[in-house]
Amino acid sequence: MSQQVYAVEAVDLYKSYGDTWALNGLTMRIGPGEIYGLLGPNGAGKTTTLKILAGLLKPSRGYARIYGVEVSSRRVEALRLVGYVPENPVVFQNLTVEEFLRFVAALRGLDWREVSGDAEYYLEVFGLAGRKDSFMGELSRGMVQKVLVSAAFLVRPKVLLMDEPTAGMDPESQHVFKEEVRRLSSKGVTSLISSHQLDSVERLCTRVGIIYKGRLIAEGTVEELKSRVSEKPGSTLEEAFLKIVKSGESGG
Numbered sequence: 515m516s517q518q519v520y521a522v523e524a525v526d527l528y529k530s531y532g533d534t535w536a537l538n539g540l541t542m543r544i545g546p547g548e549i550y551g552l553l554g555p556n557g558a559g560k561t562t563t564l565k566i567l568a569g570l571l572k573p574s575r576g577y578a579r580i581y582g583v584e585v586s587s588r589r590v591e592a593l594r595l596v597g598y599v600p601e602n603p604v605v606f607q608n609l610t611v612e613e614f615l616r617f618v619a620a621l622r623g624l625d626w627r628e629v630s631g632d633a634e635y636y637l638e639v640f641g642l643a644g645r646k647d648s649f650m651g652e653l654s655r656g657m658v659q660k661v662l663v664s665a666a667f668l669v670r671p672k673v674l675l676m677d678e679p680t681a682g683m684d685p686e687s688q689h690v691f692k693e694e695v696r697r698l699s700s701k702g703v704t705s706l707i708s709s710h711q712l713d714s715v716e717r718l719c720t721r722v723g724i725i726y727k728g729r730l731i732a733e734g735t736v737e738e739l740k741s742r743v744s745e746k747p748g749s750t751l752e753e754a755f756l757k758i759v760k761s762g763e764s765g766g
């Protein structure tokens with residue numbers, strides 16, 4: 515019997531920071547080409563989960579795999595498949611936008627000649643074509659975000675791990691972002707997106723997981739989550755999210 519290959523697997527993850535348990539047995543499996551929205555209140559454990567998947571943190575227990583490659587023990591191999599947009603980026607203030615993209619490509623062993631066309635394309639669609647010689651330190655928050663997303667797309671990932679990727683982006687850029695994620699999904703690229711922007715998640719994600727106190731308390735398509743909490747047509751993901759988190763709070 516052939517075993518199913520998951521693009522992203524987090525199994526029974528626990529993570530403590532001193533006395534704080536950020537993850538308490540989180541299990542999540544995502545298939546190739548899915549666009550998976552990870553939702554949860556502040557402090558629920560979304561960033562911790564993404565950092566473990568991106569190889570920046572080791573879990574206290576459990577494991578994370580990218581296409582079957584365990585991140586902790588085969589980090590370099592796993593991360594070759596990943597494009598990562600961090601929540602609080604440490605960007606190189608003294609590099610220009612183009613230098614930064616060249617640097618990211620070089621880190622991944624990609625020849626600039628191979629990817630410069632893609633870089634130009636992303637800067638163009640995000641309205642940054644005229645800013646390629648600007649220093650990263652001179653960009654607005656939303657512009658930095660667009661460069662980071664471009665860098666993650668540029669490295670030809672099979673899996674995109676994105677922590678609040680559209681924070682600070684204007685509506686037009688958010689639209690471009692969604693179109694691009696959909697286009698990449700149609701080519702088999704998987705996206706895991708942590709977000710508080712429930713309306714965007716509702717329109718973009720093929721599946722959604724809700725994390726609360728370090729555990730996944732609900733998972734399904736947007737329609738499944740909505741119908742779990744309301745039979746009323748026209749209800750929103752926001753309503754479903756609030757009810758599901760509330761039932762998590764009361765232990766339901």
Ligand SMILES: Nc1ncnc2c1ncn2[C@@H]1O[C@H](COP(=O)(O)OP(=O)(O)OP(=O)(O)O)[C@@H](O)[C@H]1O
Pocket residue numbers: 531534535536554555556557558559560561562563
């Ligand atoms: N470096 C750290 N040291 C100590 N505690 C931490 C650290 N990073 C995260 N935590 C704690 O771990 C828990 C989960 O945090 P995490 O950042 O993963 O949540 P989140 O769901 O991403 O939150 P947000 O929506 O606010 O970004 C929180 O209680 C947080 O205070």
